Amino acid sequence: MFPFSLINRARLYLYPSQAPNKNAESPKLPSDIIFNVIDELAASGDSRTLATVSLLSTTFRDYAQTRVFGSVSITSRETLFSFQDSIKPSSARGSRLASKVKALSVVLDYDDPFHITEDHFVSVVCACPSLRSLSVSIQGCKDPICAAPVVVDQQQRPTGCPAPSFNRSTIAQLRRLAPHVSHLEMTNWSDNGDMSIQLLEALPSLKSVVLRGTIPQTLPAVHQADAPCSLDSLAFELSVQPTSDVVQWLIGRYATDLLTLSFGFEPSSALLETALAQCTSTLQTLSLPSCPPLRDNLLHDCAELTSLEIQSFSTTSSTLDNLPKSLRRVLLGVSDLLFDPESFEFLRQLPRLTTVSLSFLRAIDGQRVVRDVVRARGIGCEVFL
Numbered sequence: 200m201f202p203f204s205l206i207n208r209a210r211l212y213l214y215p216s217q218a219p220n221k222n223a224e225s226p227k228l229p230s231d232i233i234f235n236v237i238d239e240l241a242a243s244g245d246s247r248t249l250a251t252v253s254l255l256s257t258t259f260r261d262y263a264q265t266r267v268f269g270s271v272s273i274t275s276r277e278t279l280f281s282f283q284d285s286i287k288p289s290s291a292r293g294s295r296l297a298s299k300v301k302a303l304s305v306v307l308d309y310d311d312p313f314h315i316t317e318d319h320f321v322s323v324v325c326a327c328p329s330l331r332s333l334s335v336s337i338q339g340c341k342d343p344i345c346a347a348p349v350v351v352d353q354q355q356r357p358t359g360c361p362a363p364s365f366n367r368s369t370i371a372q373l374r375r376l377a378p379h380v381s382h383l384e385m386t387n388w389s390d391n392g393d394m395s396i397q398l399l400e401a402l403p404s405l406k407s408v409v410l411r412g413t414i415p416q417t418l419p420a421v422h423q424a425d426a427p428c429s430l431d432s433l434a435f436e437l438s439v440q441p442t443s444d445v446v447q448w449l450i451g452r453y454a455t456d457l458l459t460l461s462f463g464f465e466p467s468s469a470l471l472e473t474a475l476a477q478c479t480s481t482l483q484t485l486s487l488p489s490c491p492p493l494r495d496n497l498l499h500d501c502a503e504l505t506s507l508e509i510q511s512f513s514t515t516s517s518t519l520d521n522l523p524k525s526l527r528r529v530l531l532g533v534s535d536l537l538f539d540p541e542s543f544e545f546l547r548q549l550p551r552l553t554t555v556s557l558s559f560l561r562a563i564d565g566q567r568v569v570r571d572v573v574r575a576r577g578i579g580c581e582v583f584l
Contacts, residue, residue: 234262241266270302276313279323286326300327304334309362309389317369325376332382335398337362339389362389365397373401380404387412393419399428399453407432408453414441418448430454436463443473450477461486468492475501490518499523514542522549530556
């Protein structure tokens with residue numbers, strides 16, 4: 200943070216024997232310092248101070264408002280109406296502020312009697328012509344008989360948290376009027392998994408999607424006949440493991456040229472094999488919490504794979520014995536307390552490998568592997584203990 204007390208010291212030095220001249224211009228701070236202060240406020244999340252700064256001077260205004268309105272979070276009708284009042288299209292100022300919105304987060308909480316409605320949601324999304332990233336969080340109505348939070352595990356879907364599907368007119372309106380949104384984060388804590396699929400249908404410009412909470416456990420009925428989105432990146436961070444049929448359908452419909460696939464939960468062998476089989480010829484990046492046993496040559500067949508991340512890797516697994524030669528980056532979190540450094544001999548078989556990130560439970564193990572296997576090949580390596 201800039202030490203503003205230095206300004207006062209400078210004034211005392213310039214005018215040591217006289218009172219300050221009210222007509223004299225105050226020393227001007229360089230623009231880059233002003234912008235750095237605004238960036239610090241934005242990074243700290245101090246939106247209230249940032250909004251105040253944007254009103255101090257025309258020098259600050261445009262840059263500060265870009266940071267204030269660059270990323271907007273709407274969690275209630277109160278914040279919705281306040282935001283809509285700021286971006287009224289009838290004024291030049293409102294249109295200018297609306298054009299600064301790049302990322303928008305909206306909460307649809309159906310447990311709140313005054314929740315943001317579908318019409319509200321559509322209007323605010325369509326009012327931001329430069330919107331590129333959209334985050335939607337859906338909370339279903341809780342069972343009035345049971346006030347306790349709904350518990351979800353790997354075997355049971357959430358119950359007692361209904362939420363209505365988007366109606367067809369909402370989907371059609373979003374498809375027709377929504378800006379060119381390229382990234383969607385869909386967090387669905389209701390028991391209506393179809394809502395996630397509906398937004399994929401409504402936003403054909405999507406390239407990157409993160410699905411959290413729940414998605415359908417059976418193949419959904421898609422009413423939209425128009426061409427769907429074509430995803431480059433797909434991440435599953437779900438509370439309930441989906442069926443292989445649904446994942447196969449998802450990738451087959453929305454991600455035929457998938458480049459990046461990520462799982463936030465440990466997929467079953469069948470689920471991971473199904474997903475990889477859908478994108479063998481295009482996949483470049485794969486991220487897993489751990490790697491289940493896979494049929495022979497499945498990873499090897501991913502000929503375009505350049506980056507592999509496994510957060511918890513067991514050296515007793517044979518899954519990585521036959522990796523594709525295209526790999527350039529490998530990140531492994533070693534879960535074994537005791538292991539043989541020769542377990543990492545597979546790294547020697549990757550001719551294009553340039554970066555290795557390893558995480559060990561014991562420092563001495565990391566040093567041995569780095570010395571004997573990794574650096575012997577001149578590969579850049581990071582070690583985390």
